[in-house]
Amino acid sequence: MSGTRIGKVTFDLHLHRFLDERGAVVKKPLPPFAEDPSELLSMYRWMVLARVFDAKAVNLQKTGQLGTYPSVLGQEAVSVAIGSVMRSDDVFLLQYREGGALFMRGVPLQALFLFWGGDERGSAEIARHGNFPVCIPIATHALHAAGAAFAFKYRGESRIAVCALGDGATSEGDFYEALNWASVFLAPVVFVISNNQWAISVPRQKQTAAPTLAQKAVAFGMPCVRVDGNDIIAVRHILGEACAAARAGKGPVLVEAETYRLGDHTTADAGSAGRYRSVEEVSAATEREPIARLRAFLTSRGMLRGEDDAEICASIEAGVEAEKDAYLRIVKDAPRQCAAMFDHLYASLPPSVARQKAEFIREKGDAP
Amino acid sequence: MTGVPETDTVVGVLKQGERTKQRVPNERTILEAVRLALARVLEEDENVLLFGEDVGVNGGVFRVTEGLQKRFGERRVFDTPLAESMLIGTAVGMAAMGLRPVVEIQFMGFCPPALDQVLCHAARLRNRTEGVLSCPLVIRMPYGGGIHAPEHHSESTEALFAHLPGIRVVVPSSPKRAYGLLLAAVRDPDPVVFLEPKREYRSFFETVEDDGIALPLDTSFVLREGDALTLVSWGAMMRETLEAARVLETSEGRSADVVDVATLGPTFDFGTILRSVEKTGRCVIVHEATLTGGFGAEIAARLADEGLTSLQAPVKRVTAYDTVMPLPRMEHLQMPTAERVLNAARHVLSF
Numbered sequence: 100m101s102g103t104r105i106g107k108v109t110f111d112l113h114l115h116r117f118l119d120e121r122g123a124v125v126k127k128p129l130p131p132f133a134e135d136p137s138e139l140l141s142m143y144r145w146m147v148l149a150r151v152f153d154a155k156a157v158n159l160q161k162t163g164q165l166g167t168y169p170s171v172l173g174q175e176a177v178s179v180a181i182g183s184v185m186r187s188d189d190v191f192l193l194q195y196r197e198g199g200a201l202f203m204r205g206v207p208l209q210a211l212f213l214f215w216g217g218d219e220r221g222s223a224e225i226a227r228h229g230n231f232p233v234c235i236p237i238a239t240h241a242l243h244a245a246g247a248a249f250a251f252k253y254r255g256e257s258r259i260a261v262c263a264l265g266d267g268a269t270s271e272g273d274f275y276e277a278l279n280w281a282s283v284f285l286a287p288v289v290f291v292i293s294n295n296q297w298a299i300s301v302p303r304q305k306q307t308a309a310p311t312l313a314q315k316a317v318a319f320g321m322p323c324v325r326v327d328g329n330d331i332i333a334v335r336h337i338l339g340e341a342c343a344a345a346r347a348g349k350g351p352v353l354v355e356a357e358t359y360r361l362g363d364h365t366t367a368d369a370g371s372a373g374r375y376r377s378v379e380e381v382s383a384a385t386e387r388e389p390i391a392r393l394r395a396f397l398t399s400r401g402m403l404r405g406e407d408d409a410e411i412c413a414s415i416e417a418g419v420e421a422e423k424d425a426y427l428r429i430v431k432d433a434p435r436q437c438a439a440m441f442d443h444l445y446a447s448l449p450p451s452v453a454r455q456k457a458e459f460i461r462e463k464g465d466a467p
Numbered sequence: 468m469t470g471v472p473e474t475d476t477v478v479g480v481l482k483q484g485e486r487t488k489q490r491v492p493n494e495r496t497i498l499e500a501v502r503l504a505l506a507r508v509l510e511e512d513e514n515v516l517l518f519g520e521d522v523g524v525n526g527g528v529f530r531v532t533e534g535l536q537k538r539f540g541e542r543r544v545f546d547t548p549l550a551e552s553m554l555i556g557t558a559v560g561m562a563a564m565g566l567r568p569v570v571e572i573q574f575m576g577f578c579p580p581a582l583d584q585v586l587c588h589a590a591r592l593r594n595r596t597e598g599v600l601s602c603p604l605v606i607r608m609p610y611g612g613g614i615h616a617p618e619h620h621s622e623s624t625e626a627l628f629a630h631l632p633g634i635r636v637v638v639p640s641s642p643k644r645a646y647g648l649l650l651a652a653v654r655d656p657d658p659v660v661f662l663e664p665k666r667e668y669r670s671f672f673e674t675v676e677d678d679g680i681a682l683p684l685d686t687s688f689v690l691r692e693g694d695a696l697t698l699v700s701w702g703a704m705m706r707e708t709l710e711a712a713r714v715l716e717t718s719e720g721r722s723a724d725v726v727d728v729a730t731l732g733p734t735f736d737f738g739t740i741l742r743s744v745e746k747t748g749r750c751v752i753v754h755e756a757t758l759t760g761g762f763g764a765e766i767a768a769r770l771a772d773e774g775l776t777s778l779q780a781p782v783k784r785v786t787a788y789d790t791v792m793p794l795p796r797m798e799h800l801q802m803p804t805a806e807r808v809l810n811a812a813r814h815v816l817s818f
């Protein structure tokens with residue numbers, strides 16, 4: 100074996116982008132949808148909506164009207180791109196920062212408020228719109244995605260599964276096992292990593308020694324792509340291609356979308372900037388955020404005028420406020436029946452649990 | 468082994484937002500007592516390593532390990548990639564090779580990926596090698612509900628671990644016991660699952676001296692003495708249990724032995740419970756975990772087996788119901804209350 104050298108294997112995975120940080124076009128031609136003002140404005144609206152929802156949720160938490168909440172600030176483009184490319188009969192499996200995609204899939208804002216407000220009916224509503232529930236045990240849902248996609252293929256359907264996860268999630272064993280399954284069985288699933296550079300306080304560099312997260316797919320013989328996750332045109336374009344490939348029977352794709360978590364990990368992580376990451380890092384990342392970038396592009400193309408923007412933002416603000424009020428009314432006037440906590444454990448209530456439910460009602464009543 | 472009698476030494480209660488309330492230097496919360504014990508074991512044994520998700524720079528999501536990386540360096544206190552099977556699996560390897568890993572699992576609800584390593588390896592390594600290899604490792608996890616946390620952050624699944632021969636599950640219920648039992652857990656030659664009652668992390672304080680003196684494992688603590696009945700619990704539920712005992716005594720003149728089991732699993736101290744029940748004839752067991760297959764079932768079964776002739780009433784259990792922990796809006800309905808403990812106590816007293 101003389102002459103054999105063990106060396107470092109390197110990959111040069113190109114980062115796809117169409118728009119630079121100022122919204123200037125850096126690659127041509129743009130994909131067809133990016134020449135269509137109504138398409139772009141629609142995505143712009145959804146991103147603004149996701150952001151306005153986010154700000155309201157953070158504020159509700161501060162006043163004790165919502166539970167712990169994970170902000171999506173700065174990551175709206177990836178989520179909206181997912182929502183843009185998925186069909187309604189596809190299935191979406193998410194971590195917890197996907198308001199944008201969920202709203203686009205028909206989940207009412209009040210349902211997401213309800214879920215983060217600590218009410219199971221919110222979770223049920225999310226599931227009614229072709230989504231798995233918010234998955235808090237990190238990366239465990241990647242396997243569900245592989246399995247769901249397998250089911251579609253088994254039945255010969257043209258549906259696909261899309262699985263969103265974080266950079267931290269790519270360290271869990273379940274992630275690798277999901278990639279492996281999907282690739283071995285050519286399951287129609289697209290894994291989207293929202294690489295926001297942090298897993299709570301652990302920076303991306305400490306999560307893996309691999310230079311990119313996308314390249315992890317190479318070991319499984321799976322195609323992979325890296326894309327600027329703050330450039331909605333690029334991320335939507337790449338995700339569109341990945342979904343088309345999965346739908347065409349070519350198997351799974353791993354997409355790594357580079358973005359940045361501008362907020363704290365959750366509302367329970369207040370003051371993260373300064374504790375484990377620098378204020379400078381966060382403000383530098385603010386310069387690259389996706390909504391300002393698309394706005395700059397739209398403005399430069401004459402697709403969005405200042406007055407129109409103000410009107411869009413105002414009407415979204417009013418709409419979100421109405422959903423917030425609806426949520427608060429549900430909490431106040433139509434809270435969940437207490438004994439509901441027993442009703443969905445099994446398909447039908449077994450006598451042993453029914454006995455406990457009866458005891459519960461005797462002691463506490465069923466009134467919410 | 469006899470239960471260690473101990474009076475109620477709580478000297479102060481902290482309300483929300485009172486973390487900085489003026490206290491004399493040695494008055495510590497459970498959270499601070501855990502940190503103190505961790506610093507102590509890091510100080511006394513260079514083989515002790517502390518690692519997990521967010522424990523280093525950030526000092527843990529609850530700030531339990533705050534300052535420890537600064538003090539002991541990144542070599543000994545460090546952040547890891549996000550993977551629980553990895554955390555416990557590597558700790559098994561380290562422990563077998565002479566290190567003393569103290570691993571933090573961020574929340575008990577996130578331990579399941581590592582269950583394989585606990586069940587198939589940590590619990591068995593000594594046995595399968597007839598003692599040639601062993602596994603002196605501590606798995607720290609905050610457990611339990613009552614802090615309005617999101618889904619999977621409020622679990623109390625101690626019975627899953629207590630079922631395993633080769634494992635000890637240690638659950639402190641006060642700052643003193645947190646300090647003393649954690650020292651014992653780290654110094655012990657076998658694996659310990661150390662459950663930290665997160666609802667009580669900062670709720671009260673008492674004097675804890677940093678004297679390096681461990682409390683014994685496999686030993687129950689008698690927190691109150693009485694003669695009318697025996698109340699048995701552990702961890703966070705000691706609050707509801709002690710509260711019920713106080714009410715019984717002040718308003719009904721019935722005094723209870725209150726036993727903090729502290730170590731669960733095959734090595735638990737049944738003797739203290741049995742002796743108490745031989746005196747009182749009545750027993751109520753309180754746990755935050757769900758009813759069926761909870762550790763209370765083990766205690767009740769032992770009482771049926773060894774204490775039948777002393778019992779004057781059925782053994783009652785006050786537990787969570789057999790259902791999934793609800794989201795925060797309804798979690799308080801799932802968790803046992805002092806009132807439910809009182810009702811059960813009255814029931815066995817009037818039997």
Ligand SMILES: Cc1ncc(C[n+]2csc(CCOP(=O)(O)OP(=O)(O)O)c2C)c(N)n1
Nearest residue numbers: 235236237265266267268297298299520577
């Ligand atoms: C299995 C598991 N372990 C630990 C946690 C605690 N936890 C919640 S979020 C998180 C970091 C996740 O980071 P990443 O995947 O990058 O997602 P992000 O929060 O950045 O969107 C951790 C460690 C968890 N929820 N699940």
Ligand SMILES: [Mg+2]
Nearest residue numbers: 265266297298
């Ligand atoms: Mg992340």
